[in-house]
Amino acid sequence: MDYLAIVVALVVAIAIHLLSRAKKRRPANLPPGSLGLPVIGQSLGLLRAMRGADGGNRWVQDRIDRYGPVSKLSLFGTPTVLLAGPAANKFLFFSSALSTRQPRSVQRILGENSILDLHGADHRRVRGALLEFLRPDMLKMYVGGIDAEVRRHVEENWAGRGTVTVLPLMKRLTFDIISALLFGLERGAVRDALAGDFAHMMEGMWAIPVNLPFTAFSRSLKASGRARRVLARITREKKAGRCQPDHGKAPRNSDLITCLLGLTDGHGEQLLSDKEIVDNAMVALIAGHDTSSILMTFMVRHLANDDATLAAMVQEHEEIAMNKGDGEALTWEDLSKMKFTWRVAQEILRIVPPIFGNFRRALEDVEFDGYLIPKGWQVFWTANVTHMDASIFHEPAKFDPSRFENQAASAAPPCSFVAFGGGPRICPGIEFSRIETLVTMHHLVRQFRWKLCSKKNTFVRDPMPSPLRGLPIQIERRTSPPP
Known part of the structure; x- marks a missing residue:
């Protein structure tokens, strides 16, 4: 009995000693919150909430209400700090101590040489290369091509239909635009297969990165591999074409891959490696396709129940059309x-x-608002925290485009409207997205009227927002269709 008591006392003493040492090593000013279960953490809770009726906004707000604007958790296998508010956004976008670093699932699907995960000189080099293709003087040349794609799409998929489902149509439209302008990929079986792989690729972007059969992540990895092989082949073919003296060189503005292949450093060497071109073409495909298609889908959804806004848009576009010839492309x-x-x-x-x-x-190691963010930890921000803050945007649930009439005079603090991010890493494709959106809405509002097939006005995130059943609508031609 005495021997057992000694052993128990020794075990207790060792445990107390180890806990004391661990407590001393643990930073005293970590944010409040819990890291949850190993690997899983709060990932499943967030993903489940994102598929709920409000797209996960309530889940984030509940954490803020419980722990404040700075809290710790674990997402997608990595310790994470959630930051909220304009000051936090500014810190995130401008701090040199932070670098973009996507969850492991995104890295594995898109590649590790994408602009999303580079920093320092490599980030500046790749971003500069992408901006070469997205310069305003080059964007001006793409408007006519985008207009032609939209006209064809509307005639083939909207005209003469009684009911259409908006989201998949918008996704296909923007995919076709991106395929033509970014990759020079003509319509046909290859483009159709790439569109299917891209859809599967998106399913596992935000998932626990465990590659088990029959999981969304596993399907996404396989789809990513197929898409990557297509883009690698296109890159090789365009590179070989540039080396053929009897074929000449395609204009640098003909498509993104040709533009990137034509960029050289100070020694005349190709600025980006072929692998970097493929990885960043994957990112450009998402940035130019998914965000624009979702924006236009939700514009259609809102306009179905907002006659005043729709009438004002129709008037704006009719005035533009009055000054153009029959069938003349937008400029x-x-x-x-x-x-x-x-x-x-x-x-x-x-x-x-x-x-x-x-x-x-x-x-x-970096500090924000008195809390330590340890080296290697993720920092997570969400747009809705500031977008729906009543102290920033008066009556935030109310639809009011006049908020953006004179943004310079807006009372909203910097880094409050962050739909495109902010700082040195603000989305480089903002203008491209604007062109896609404006051209498409020009043709839709002038040619059609529509109403929603479902009275429920809900959406889920997976991880992008998706309205109920993809937003089916009933459409009809305007009584006096424009020429």
């Missing part, structure tokens, strides 16, 4: 006159931002 100058339509788009982006949130990674 960059026409887009500059669509100010009200873009304010409507911005208000939709405020209420239903396509990107729920994003991640940064602490490159070193």
Whole structure:
């Protein structure tokens, strides 16, 4: 008995000693909250909430109500700090101690050489290359091509139909635009297969990165591999074509891959490796396809029940059309006159931002609001925290495009409207998205009237917002269709 008592006392003493040492090693000023279960953490809870009726907004707000604007949790296998509010957004977008670092699931699907995960000189090099393709003087040349794609799409998929489902149509439209302008990929079986792989790829973007059969992550990885092989083949073919003296060189503005292949460093070497081109083409495919299609879908949804806003948009677009010839394509100058339509788009982006949130990674121990964010931890931010803050946007649930009439005079603090992110990493494709949206809405509001097939006005996130059943609507031609 004495021997057993000694053993028990020794075990207790060792346990107390180890706990004491662990407590000393643990930083005293970590944010409040819990990391939850190993690997899983709060990932399942967040994903489940995102598929709920409010797209996960209540889940985030409940954490803020419980722990405050800074709290710790674990998402997708990594310790994470959730930050909320304009000051937190500014810290996230401008701090040199933080770098973008996507969840492991996103890295594995998109590749580790994408602009989303680079920092420092590599980020500046890749971003500069992408911006070369997205310069305003080059964007002006794409308007006519986008207009032609939209006209064809509307005629084939909307005209003469009694009912259409908006989201899949918008996804296919923007995919076709991106395929043509970014990859020079013509319509046909290859483009159709790539569209299918892209849809499967998106399913596992935010998932626990365990590659088990029959999981969304496993399907996404396989789809990513197929899509990557297509883009790698396109890159090789365009690169080989550039080396053929009898074929000449395609204009640098012909598509994104050709543009990136044509960029060289100070020594005449190709600026981006082929693998970097493929990884960033994957990112460009998502950025130019998914966000724009979701924005236009939710614009259609809102306009079905807002006659005043729709009438104002129709008037704006009819005035533009009156000054154009029959069948004449839209131009960059026409887009500059669509100010009200873009304010409507911005208000939709405020209420239903396509990107729920994003991640940064602490490159070193860093402090915010008195709390330590340890090196290697993720930092997570969400757009809705500021977009729906009544102290920033008066009556935030109310649809009011006039909020964006004079943004310079707005009372909203910096880094409050963050639909496109902010700081040095603000989305480089904002103008491209604007062109897609304005051209598409120009043709839809002038040609059709519509009403929703479902009275329920709900959506889920998976991880992008998706309205109920993809938003089926009944459509009819306007009584006096424009020429």
